[in-house]
Amino acid sequence: MKVNALGLVLAATACTSSTGGQIVSFDVSAAGPADAAGTRAFDNGLGWHVELSAATLHIGAIYMNATVPTSGAQFTNCILPGLYTAEELAGLDVDVLSATPQTFPTRGEGTDDEVKAGELWLTSGDINAAADPTLIAAVAGVATDGSASRPFTGRVTIGANRLIASSDPAHPSAHPICKQRIVSPIAIALAPRDGGQLLIRVDPAAWFANVDFTALTAVTTSPPAFEIPDDNATDAGQNLLSGLRSTGSDNYQFSFE
Amino acid sequence: MNRLFIAIIIFTFAASSVARAEPVDAGVPIDAPSADATGAPARPVYVLPSFAVVTRRDPPIYPDVPVARRRPVDVSVRVDVDAAGQPSNAHVRSPANPPFDDVAEGAVLGWAFAPATTNGVATASSLDVTVHFEPTAAATAAAEVITIHDELAPTTATKPPSTGAADYRIDVGQMATAVPRKEGAAGLLQLAPGFLLTNEGGEGHAEQIFLRGFDAREGQDIELRVGGDVVNQVGNLHGNGYADLHFILPELVESVRVVEGPYDPRQGNFAVAGSADYELGLAKRGLFASYETGSFGTSRALLLWGPPGDGPHTFGGVEVYQTSGFGQNRDARRATALGQVEAKVGKHGLWRLTSGAYISDYHSAGVIREDDYDAGRKGFYDTYDFGQGGSVARVFVLGAIDHHHDDITYHHQLSLTGQTMRLREDFTGFLLDQQTSFQQPHPQRGDLIDLESDALTAQASGFMRQTHTWLDRAQHLELGYFARLDRTSGVQYRDEAANDHPYHKDTDLDATLGDVGLDASADLRFTDWLALRGGGRTDLLSYNAIDNCAVQDVSHPSPNNPPGDASCLSQENFGNYREPVQRATTAGTAVLPRGAVLFGPLKNVIGSLAYGEGVRSIDPSYITQDVKTPFASIRSYDAGLDYQASLHDVATSLKLSAFRTHVDKDLIFSETVGRAVLANGTTRTGASLAGRATSRWFDQSASLTVVQSTFDDTGLLIPYVPDVVARTDTVVFGELPYYNVDGTPVTGLAGLGVTYVGRRALPYGERSDAVFTLDGSVQATWRRYTVGLKASNLLDNRYRLGEYNYASDFHNQGEPTLTVARQFTAGAPRTVVLQLQVQL
Known part of the structure; x- marks a missing residue:
C-alpha cells in the first residue's frame, strides 16, 4: 500500500503523457456477400453462368500490415517487410454463401495504427510445410453456358499438388509454397480500435472468374457431375486457386465497425 | 572441487x-x-x-x-x-x-x-x-x-574541478559492499541520482544504463572511464560504445565521479547523458580473503591485498565467481584479476601502473512473452532459447604519471586494451529469416544472433594545468589531449534453432577508428564567491572500415553461377563478378563548448549554471565513403543548488538540479534490428534531488529524479526510459553493545538499499509495472573475522526488470505472431548469500 502511494506521489510529479497509439483487441468475423442467401448466381469472365449452392473457405489466420509491399520487389518471403499491426490467429471455416457474420473463436489483437494491406492465410499449420491436407475451399453448383450445363463440385487443398517448380536455377525459391497459401496484399484502409469488430466479406464469385467449365471431366454421367481438379495441372484447378487468391476488393472486403 | x-x-x-x-x-x-x-x-x-x-x-x-x-x-x-x-x-x-x-x-x-x-x-x-x-x-x-565552500575551490591535484550541481563526487566507502549490488561495480552508479540499470543479456553482459531520460544502452550514451581510461568500446557490433564494467571489483572502487551531462571539456565521445569515472583504491592494508556462498549455487572467492606502508592506490585483487543462476539458463562463471601500483617519482611526482584481466562465460534467458506467461505456457523465469549467452575476455594495462612543479601540474597516461566478446541473443524467435528467391526454400530457421566483436585499443591522454595570479587570486588554465586508436573486428551470424548452425551472416566488418581530441579550459575566480569554469573541446574522429559482406542481394543473378544460400555474394547485377567487400573511409570533426558558473554568496550554499554540447559518433557500420559523418548533436543545460553543512555532528550534503537536454538526431533501440536506429530530435526536461548524510554510525544516501523525455516533432514520450527513479542506500555501523568477546568488541554493520522505478512508458501508450526492490546485508566483525549475510530482493517481489512492446514469434501458437506484444525480462528473485571474511 505504501509502495503504491509512493508511486502515485512520484508519478504525479512527472508530466503524464503517452508514447502514442494504443494496443487494441477486437472481434473478428467473416461472411459471404451482404446479399448472399445460401446461394450465389453470377456470370464469370468466360461467359459461364454459375449458380453456387455451397461454398466454404477455411481462413487459418488474418494479418494486417501498415505498409503495402513494393510491387515487383525481390522478396518471396511469406512474412513481408513492414509493420504488422493486427492479427487474428484462430482459424475458422466460413460459409461464404451466408450473409451472417461468423465470429472467429478468439479476438483479434494489434494496435490502432492505420492498416493498408490485409492478408488471409489459407492454412492450418506450418505455412512452409510441403504437405497440408486442410480443405481450404469447397464449392458446389451448376455452371451453364447456353445449352451446356455442368453440375460441379470442387475442393481446394494447398500442398504438393500446388507446388510450382522453378525453371530458373538462379531462383530456386521463386515460388515457395507459402506464397500459394497467402492471399496478399488485399488493399484496405481502416484503423482497428479497442472493442470494435472486423468484418471480412468474401464473395466467391471472383474465384470462378477464369474457370472454364468446358474442360471439366465428368466424374459420373448419370446424373452428370463434374469436378474441378484439386491441382495446378489443369487450367480449371489452377484458375480456381488463382481466383481464390485474387486480392481484388470484389473478392475480399475488410471493414471495421 | x-x-x-x-x-x-x-x-x-x-x-x-x-x-x-x-x-x-x-x-x-x-x-x-x-x-x-x-x-x-x-x-x-x-x-x-x-x-x-x-x-x-x-x-x-x-x-x-x-x-x-x-x-x-x-x-x-x-x-x-x-x-x-x-x-x-x-x-x-x-x-x-x-x-x-x-x-x-x-x-x-x-x-x-x-x-x-x-x-x-x-x-x-x-x-x-x-x-x-x-x-x-x-x-x-x-x-x-x-x-568558503569546497566546490568552489580550485583543484590542486590532478582531479578536475567541479562543474556544478550535476557533478557528483562519490566517496564510495562502505557503500561499495554494505548494500548488495548484483550489477557489480556498475551498481555504484546508483549512488548518483537518476540511474536505472537493467540487464537483458545475462551476468556477463554489460548493464543497460538509463540516466536523465536517456536510454544510454550499454554505454552508447554515457562515457565510462576507469582511472581516466575510457572503457567504451568503439565499433562494438552490439552497440557503438558498449562498456562492460564487470572487470572492476567493487571492493576496489574508491570513488566515482559522475557528471550528468556534457559540462566538462574533458568529457569525450559518448558523453551524451553524462560520464562516470571510477577511481580505484583499497583503504585496508594487509591481506583480505572473502568467500561467499548462497542461493542458486552462487559462490564467490575474493582475495585482496594492500601492501602495508603503501598508499591505498597500491593493491591487488583476484576474484573467482560462479552461479547456476535463477530460473532457466542463467548460469555464469567469471574470474577477475586487478592490480595497481602507485609510487612517488622524486619529490613532486607520482607514477601509477594498473593492469587487469577478466574472463567470463555465461548463459542468459532473454525475454518471455507476457501472453505465454499468462497462459501458463512459460514460467516467469524460463527461457525460449537455451543458446543465449556469451563469453567475454578483457586484458589491459594502464600507466600514468603526474608531476607537480611550482605552478604547473601535468599528467600523462597511456593504455593498451585487448578485448573480445561473443554474444548470443534471441529477442524475436522465428521472425526475421527472409526467404530470397535465390535461396533454397526454407522455413523460419531462427533468429538467434551469434555475434563476435573483438578490439585492440590504444589510448593516450594528458594535460598541463598552470596557475597564474590575476585579481590577486590564483587562476588556472589547462590544456589537455586525448587520443585513441581502435582496431575492431565484428561478425554477426544467425544460428539455426534446430542445430545451432549458422545459416546466415548478417555483418562482417573490420575497422580502424581514430579519435584525437584537444581540450582547453580555464578555472577563473573573480571574487571569493564567484568562479567561472569552462572551455571547449574539439575532436576529429576518423573511420576506415571494410565491409567483408557488402553484397547480400543481387538483381538478375547469374544462372550459371547462382548465388544460392551464400550470405556474402561475389556478383552484382546480371551476375557480373565483384569481390564481396567494400571499404569506406571518412572523418568528421566536432567543436564542443562547455562551461559552468559557480557562485556561493550564501553560507553553505553553492549555485551553479552549466551549459555544454556533446556529440554521439556514428556506428562504423553506417559510414559511407567520403560522406560527412553524421554526428548527433547534444545541447544540455543545468541549474542547481548545492548545500553542505555539518549539523549535530552529521555531515550533510544536498543537491538540487534542474536540467534540459536536446538531441537533434536520437537513437532508439529496435529489438527487431538488434541495435539502435535513427529517430528524430528529442528533448529531456527534469530535475533531481540527491542527499547524503554521514555520521560516526551511519551513512545515508538518497536521490530522486523526475524527467520527461519527448520527441520534438510529436511531443510523444520516448519509450522505455523511466520518468521517476528513486533510490536510497543506508549503512549503519559501530560496536555492538553487550557483545564483547575475549576483550575485543564486536562491530556490526547493516546496509539497506531501496529502489523505486516508476512505470516506464512503452510503445503504443502502454506503461510497464513499477519496480520496487529492497536489498540488504548484515555483518559482524570480531577482530579480523567477519561473517555476514547479504540478500537482494528481500521481499522476493516477482518483478519485470525490463518490459518491451514489439513483434516476436516464438512458435507459441499455431500461426506466427507478427504484431506487437508485451515481453519482459525477469528480475532476480530473492537471493541470499553467506559471507565469510578474514583480514590477515
Missing part, C-alpha cells in the same frame, strides 16, 4: 593469520628454558610480560575533507613494534574511512614506542592503537578560508 580448493586457500590464510596475529600472552608463564649468552640453560622464571606502549604520540593532521564533513574521528590501527621499539606494518582495522586511514597509518609509523618485554627481554609484538582526529578550530578555519 573448486569450492574445496577455495576453502583450502581461505583456511590456509586464516590459519596463517591466526598464527601471526597471536598477541603476546599476558600472564602466561614462560616455561621453556632459553639460552643466555654463555649457552647455559637459563633458569626458568615467571615474569609478567609487558606490552609495547606508545611513548610519544604526535597528533595527526586532520585530512583535507570538506568543512561540512569535519567531525571527530577515531581510527583503529594495528602496528608491529620490533624489539628496538621501531614501528612497522601499520594497517587500519576499523571500518574503512578513506580520508583518514592513510593519515592514521602514517601517523602511527611516526610515533615512538617502547617494545614489549618477555622475561625482561625486549621482543617484537603487535598492538592496536587508536588514532584520534579532532577538527581543531584552527584547521576548520583554515579550511573555511581556503574554500
Whole structure:
C-alpha cells in the first residue's frame, strides 16, 4: 500500500503523457456477400453462368500490415517487410454463401495504427510445410453456358499438388509454397480500435472468374457431375486457386465497425 | 572441487593469520628454558610480560575533507613494534574511512614506542592503537578560508574541478559492499541520482544504463572511464560504445565521479547523458580473503591485498565467481584479476601502473512473452532459447604519471586494451529469416544472433594545468589531449534453432577508428564567491572500415553461377563478378563548448549554471565513403543548488538540479534490428534531488529524479526510459553493545538499499509495472573475522526488470505472431548469500 502511494506521489510529479497509439483487441468475423442467401448466381469472365449452392473457405489466420509491399520487389518471403499491426490467429471455416457474420473463436489483437494491406492465410499449420491436407475451399453448383450445363463440385487443398517448380536455377525459391497459401496484399484502409469488430466479406464469385467449365471431366454421367481438379495441372484447378487468391476488393472486403 | 580448493586457500590464510596475529600472552608463564649468552640453560622464571606502549604520540593532521564533513574521528590501527621499539606494518582495522586511514597509518609509523618485554627481554609484538582526529578550530578555519565552500575551490591535484550541481563526487566507502549490488561495480552508479540499470543479456553482459531520460544502452550514451581510461568500446557490433564494467571489483572502487551531462571539456565521445569515472583504491592494508556462498549455487572467492606502508592506490585483487543462476539458463562463471601500483617519482611526482584481466562465460534467458506467461505456457523465469549467452575476455594495462612543479601540474597516461566478446541473443524467435528467391526454400530457421566483436585499443591522454595570479587570486588554465586508436573486428551470424548452425551472416566488418581530441579550459575566480569554469573541446574522429559482406542481394543473378544460400555474394547485377567487400573511409570533426558558473554568496550554499554540447559518433557500420559523418548533436543545460553543512555532528550534503537536454538526431533501440536506429530530435526536461548524510554510525544516501523525455516533432514520450527513479542506500555501523568477546568488541554493520522505478512508458501508450526492490546485508566483525549475510530482493517481489512492446514469434501458437506484444525480462528473485571474511 505504501509502495503504491509512493508511486502515485512520484508519478504525479512527472508530466503524464503517452508514447502514442494504443494496443487494441477486437472481434473478428467473416461472411459471404451482404446479399448472399445460401446461394450465389453470377456470370464469370468466360461467359459461364454459375449458380453456387455451397461454398466454404477455411481462413487459418488474418494479418494486417501498415505498409503495402513494393510491387515487383525481390522478396518471396511469406512474412513481408513492414509493420504488422493486427492479427487474428484462430482459424475458422466460413460459409461464404451466408450473409451472417461468423465470429472467429478468439479476438483479434494489434494496435490502432492505420492498416493498408490485409492478408488471409489459407492454412492450418506450418505455412512452409510441403504437405497440408486442410480443405481450404469447397464449392458446389451448376455452371451453364447456353445449352451446356455442368453440375460441379470442387475442393481446394494447398500442398504438393500446388507446388510450382522453378525453371530458373538462379531462383530456386521463386515460388515457395507459402506464397500459394497467402492471399496478399488485399488493399484496405481502416484503423482497428479497442472493442470494435472486423468484418471480412468474401464473395466467391471472383474465384470462378477464369474457370472454364468446358474442360471439366465428368466424374459420373448419370446424373452428370463434374469436378474441378484439386491441382495446378489443369487450367480449371489452377484458375480456381488463382481466383481464390485474387486480392481484388470484389473478392475480399475488410471493414471495421 | 573448486569450492574445496577455495576453502583450502581461505583456511590456509586464516590459519596463517591466526598464527601471526597471536598477541603476546599476558600472564602466561614462560616455561621453556632459553639460552643466555654463555649457552647455559637459563633458569626458568615467571615474569609478567609487558606490552609495547606508545611513548610519544604526535597528533595527526586532520585530512583535507570538506568543512561540512569535519567531525571527530577515531581510527583503529594495528602496528608491529620490533624489539628496538621501531614501528612497522601499520594497517587500519576499523571500518574503512578513506580520508583518514592513510593519515592514521602514517601517523602511527611516526610515533615512538617502547617494545614489549618477555622475561625482561625486549621482543617484537603487535598492538592496536587508536588514532584520534579532532577538527581543531584552527584547521576548520583554515579550511573555511581556503574554500568558503569546497566546490568552489580550485583543484590542486590532478582531479578536475567541479562543474556544478550535476557533478557528483562519490566517496564510495562502505557503500561499495554494505548494500548488495548484483550489477557489480556498475551498481555504484546508483549512488548518483537518476540511474536505472537493467540487464537483458545475462551476468556477463554489460548493464543497460538509463540516466536523465536517456536510454544510454550499454554505454552508447554515457562515457565510462576507469582511472581516466575510457572503457567504451568503439565499433562494438552490439552497440557503438558498449562498456562492460564487470572487470572492476567493487571492493576496489574508491570513488566515482559522475557528471550528468556534457559540462566538462574533458568529457569525450559518448558523453551524451553524462560520464562516470571510477577511481580505484583499497583503504585496508594487509591481506583480505572473502568467500561467499548462497542461493542458486552462487559462490564467490575474493582475495585482496594492500601492501602495508603503501598508499591505498597500491593493491591487488583476484576474484573467482560462479552461479547456476535463477530460473532457466542463467548460469555464469567469471574470474577477475586487478592490480595497481602507485609510487612517488622524486619529490613532486607520482607514477601509477594498473593492469587487469577478466574472463567470463555465461548463459542468459532473454525475454518471455507476457501472453505465454499468462497462459501458463512459460514460467516467469524460463527461457525460449537455451543458446543465449556469451563469453567475454578483457586484458589491459594502464600507466600514468603526474608531476607537480611550482605552478604547473601535468599528467600523462597511456593504455593498451585487448578485448573480445561473443554474444548470443534471441529477442524475436522465428521472425526475421527472409526467404530470397535465390535461396533454397526454407522455413523460419531462427533468429538467434551469434555475434563476435573483438578490439585492440590504444589510448593516450594528458594535460598541463598552470596557475597564474590575476585579481590577486590564483587562476588556472589547462590544456589537455586525448587520443585513441581502435582496431575492431565484428561478425554477426544467425544460428539455426534446430542445430545451432549458422545459416546466415548478417555483418562482417573490420575497422580502424581514430579519435584525437584537444581540450582547453580555464578555472577563473573573480571574487571569493564567484568562479567561472569552462572551455571547449574539439575532436576529429576518423573511420576506415571494410565491409567483408557488402553484397547480400543481387538483381538478375547469374544462372550459371547462382548465388544460392551464400550470405556474402561475389556478383552484382546480371551476375557480373565483384569481390564481396567494400571499404569506406571518412572523418568528421566536432567543436564542443562547455562551461559552468559557480557562485556561493550564501553560507553553505553553492549555485551553479552549466551549459555544454556533446556529440554521439556514428556506428562504423553506417559510414559511407567520403560522406560527412553524421554526428548527433547534444545541447544540455543545468541549474542547481548545492548545500553542505555539518549539523549535530552529521555531515550533510544536498543537491538540487534542474536540467534540459536536446538531441537533434536520437537513437532508439529496435529489438527487431538488434541495435539502435535513427529517430528524430528529442528533448529531456527534469530535475533531481540527491542527499547524503554521514555520521560516526551511519551513512545515508538518497536521490530522486523526475524527467520527461519527448520527441520534438510529436511531443510523444520516448519509450522505455523511466520518468521517476528513486533510490536510497543506508549503512549503519559501530560496536555492538553487550557483545564483547575475549576483550575485543564486536562491530556490526547493516546496509539497506531501496529502489523505486516508476512505470516506464512503452510503445503504443502502454506503461510497464513499477519496480520496487529492497536489498540488504548484515555483518559482524570480531577482530579480523567477519561473517555476514547479504540478500537482494528481500521481499522476493516477482518483478519485470525490463518490459518491451514489439513483434516476436516464438512458435507459441499455431500461426506466427507478427504484431506487437508485451515481453519482459525477469528480475532476480530473492537471493541470499553467506559471507565469510578474514583480514590477515
